Amino acid sequence: MKIKKMICGMVAALAAGPAFGAITYEDVTRIDQGAAAYYNFNEASGTTAADAVGSNDGAYGAGVTVNQSTAPRPLTYRGFTSTNTSALLDASSSSSRVTVPTAVNMSSAAGSVSMWVNTSALQLSDTDAVGLFYGTDEGGGDGFGGQNELHLGIQPTGELRLFARGATNVNVQTAGDANLDDGAWHHVAATWNQGSGQINLYVDGNNVASGSGAFNNFNFSDEVRLGELGSGGNHLNRQYGGYMDEVAVYNTDLTSQQVTDQYHAAVYHYDTTDFVYTAANNTSDRIVGEGEVFMSRSDDGANGWRIVPDESAGAGTLTNARGTYVQSLPDNGSPGTPNGAPSIEYKIQIDTPGVYQLYTRWDGNATTSGTAGSSDSLFVDIVEIKGVGTDWYEMTLGASLDGNFATNSWDGTGEAEVNVAGAAGNPITFNFTSAGEYTLRYSQREDAAAVDAWVLQPEVLAAPTGVGPTVSGLQLEVEAEHYTRRGDNGSGQSWQLVDADAGTGNLGDGEVIGDGGKFANAQNGHYMQVLDDNNNIYNTTATVDDGPYLDFDITAPMSGFYQLSVRFDGFSGDSDSLYARILGLEDGLGGDIADWYRFVENGDASFGGWLNMGAVESTDAGGGETLAGWRLVAGQSYTLRFQPREDGVSLDAFRLTLVIPEPASAVSMLGLLAVGAARRRRR
Known part of the structure; x- marks a missing residue:
């Protein structure tokens, strides 16, 4: 009996549990997305900005102060450690820059840069712009001369700006509502592709400005600098003043989804501060x-x-x-x-x-x-x-x-x-x-x-x-669009954001229109959908982990049994079904722990309610459902992963609820599970 298997597994594991480390912002940005160089600015002292990718170490100028505790840190930025540090650049110093080796082999052909910045109006020093990133194939430039230059900077009024030199220069900057001079941390990114003429700007994961034009094709063979626009002319008036952290440079133009995923990896990690006490028990x-x-x-x-x-x-x-x-x-x-x-x-x-x-x-x-x-x-x-x-x-x-x-x-x-x-x-x-x-x-x-x-x-x-x-139901409720990370896992499908309020056939602020139109009754106007809805099938034990994944990093506030409820649906009946698992909480088929659950809905393209029943380690189209959940240990980090069983399944939200706090006996667990099956939490 599946429920007995689950209960016995929890009782056997009461004394200890595995520790699972959450994937960090750097893991996603540096490793998963293949940065050419990555500078986390975690040096305690010295003049070397270590490259976490390879041997392209940068050099701090004398106007840069390292080891700053003002940095992206928890609780707001949970993809970083509590000891993360940043670098402070002094706009009044003639040597406030970080020099990046030209051996990173960047060019205007295709590339990207992302970083975290924190500045205020008092630290912006020029009437033109101040530099965050600068690349050129000839010296003596200051950002607005005749040299081949590509640079990312901040306008005096706080807007982000990307410039690329060409026969007709390509300029793009953010609108006034995306100002960066507010003394808060912001994730910024820029991407460019000379072949298509496309350039893009991002602030806090959102594509806030785009442009196109015929800019020149040139290597950044002479200078690559952070915090300064070049080395000639008026460059000393165009130095950035403020904090900078986690700089990643790429020889490819990142997609909008990749930039969004960077921001999510920094922000969307869930712990005690996100749980709510309920009467769910x-x-x-x-x-x-x-x-x-x-x-x-x-x-x-x-x-x-x-x-x-x-x-x-x-x-x-x-x-x-x-x-x-x-x-x-x-x-x-x-x-x-x-x-x-x-x-x-x-x-x-x-x-x-x-x-x-x-x-x-x-x-x-x-x-x-x-x-x-x-x-x-x-x-x-x-x-x-x-x-x-x-x-x-x-x-x-x-x-x-x-x-x-x-x-x-x-x-x-x-x-x-x-x-x-x-x-x-x-x-x-x-x-x-x-x-x-x-x-x-x-x-x-x-x-x-x-x-x-x-x-x-x-x-x-x-x-x-x-x-x-005993404690009542500590509950975490998360909208699917607030994922920690996602991946297509080589399957050809991916989880993509759909704006349910945009109207049938319209993109809105989503990434795709969605299959067959919009799903009804999305909680907050958005949901995530696996697309294409092309009959990709993962319905064997050998392929259950082959589909595109949507991950959520969670730290358990208390030890006990946590029940999973999902708000999801599909478009074509029971085939559009869903797998859910906790990475690392697995002991093989037929063991004491549910390696995964399979959820099935009615496939009517409507998020009608919460489903807390799934079949343990099942890959079929339906049957064998029981209450879904796992025993988690207080203070340990876990990754909850969702994947499709078949076709274009959609996920609106999920809940993870502590229904059996420890210590507890097998008898009390069975009793509480029976109560949980009979009672759905009211909203």
């Missing part, structure tokens, strides 16, 4: 969260929330926690504010409107005064509910503030909008007038208050007791 609308599994936190410069003991030993010793917990540290008596830092936030999904009561398993240790008291206190609010009813509550425990989470295990009381040392014991309730996503926020009032867990439930339900219920 039960029918009572109770939402349960762990203190240490939060979506965001903010410090006030002196105090902040830390995971104990993973990030800090904590202040004092708090006992009887459900596991790890979060504590506002240091325990120094600094007061916080009801709606501000230091705070910690949890995203929640309310499915049924109504009045909900909050219960918190929390405590403090009052080490500042040496005795238990009310100084270790909290504020709590729902960020989106203001001006109607109670904006926030203050929570105090008084004499039961003893460093023991079990003494007053679930506190559901506080005082509305009163900031005093001892708050009254009124129920903490919030009126959710509509379904949707909200933010539960705890803020420090004073000293080292700690949160172990919380429960938000309809006020009519009985208060939790003891250690309380």
Whole structure:
């Protein structure tokens, strides 16, 4: 029985799990797309800009400062490490440049350059343009002389510009709404092809400008520079000022899809901050969260929330926690504010409107005064509910503030909008007038208050007791167009973006029109479709991984069983079916782990709802479906991959929901799986 196989596999793997590393931005840009040279600017010191591809090391000028912590980093740019560094170029220096060896063999015949830049209006130094990339076959140029030149730069008003010398020069620049001088990181790219006369500009993965013309064919045999337009004339007035990182150069003109994929590889990696607490495990609308599994936190410069003991030993010793917990540290008596830092936030999904009561398993240790008291206190609010009813509550425990989470295990009381040392014991309730996503926020009032867990439930339900219920459904929902990477895998097909709002037969802002017209009911007006819909068939165990793939990198916030639900369809019945797998979570056919699931829909070209039933390791057209999912380990990165079984399948979105947190028994897993099969989450 397939479900038994899945359950046994999870139970056997409770103690340990494999570690799978996510593919980085550099992997896609440098390796997959075949860069001629790649400069990640990760040097701690020195004058050499190492080429990560081969031996074409660049040279930093004296006006370049390396090892800058202002760089694309998580959380915003998750395709990079938390220690990624950039280079800072000084526009006022006569030697602010990175020189690239001409041995990279670039030319105007066909090529591309991509990079990350961060600048502001104060750092743009010239009334013409400042240089990001420059190539020529003769010296003495400054970007706008008579030499053969091709260069990418930024206009004084912040627009991106690409110039190619020719009998009639080819110029193209972005519109005013794509300005780069805003002090934020932007991915920029330019591609050119002298044979077709086509040049393209991209900002943050989008093709923002294109042009064509008869520009000259020349090698970049004299100079290739970053941050400067040439070496003669007015070049010193046209030097870039700002941060630069991750420069890739190519001897081919990248496609629009390849440039888009670069940006996706930097941005679309999913972790705890993208998950939402839901009531998916039960029918009572109770939402349960762990203190240490939060979506965001903010410090006030002196105090902040830390995971104990993973990030800090904590202040004092708090006992009887459900596991790890979060504590506002240091325990120094600094007061916080009801709606501000230091705070910690949890995203929640309310499915049924109504009045909900909050219960918190929390405590403090009052080490500042040496005795238990009310100084270790909290504020709590729902960020989106203001001006109607109670904006926030203050929570105090008084004499039961003893460093023991079990003494007053679930506190559901506080005082509305009163900031005093001892708050009254009124129920903490919030009126959710509509379904949707909200933010539960705890803020420090004073000293080292700690949160172990919380429960938000309809006020009519009985208060939790003891250690309380297990975490409800932590859920990640992702639109298919926000993939991490994609590939055609040599199959001749590929996943492509379709704009469902463009109207039948129109491209809109999609990459293709789509097969047979538009699919109906796309959630956010876009979806991904495998095209061509040409009867490519991957319906044997030997070919199940041969189709084009769409990947999503995910880091699990907690250990447990995660259920997969997909919103997809096809155009010609059951043949247009879908495979889903977790790369590396495989143990061969017939093993304890589902190496893949096969999903089948009705093929009516309409995204009608969520499907969470798939057949384990099946390649046929239908039958044998069970709940689809895998056991994932907290903090480990995984790649969820979708591939077609046959023809032009389309994917609108997917959900990955924690339905069985660990520890759990095989019996409880079977019970929860039965509940999950019977209940579809409401929106």
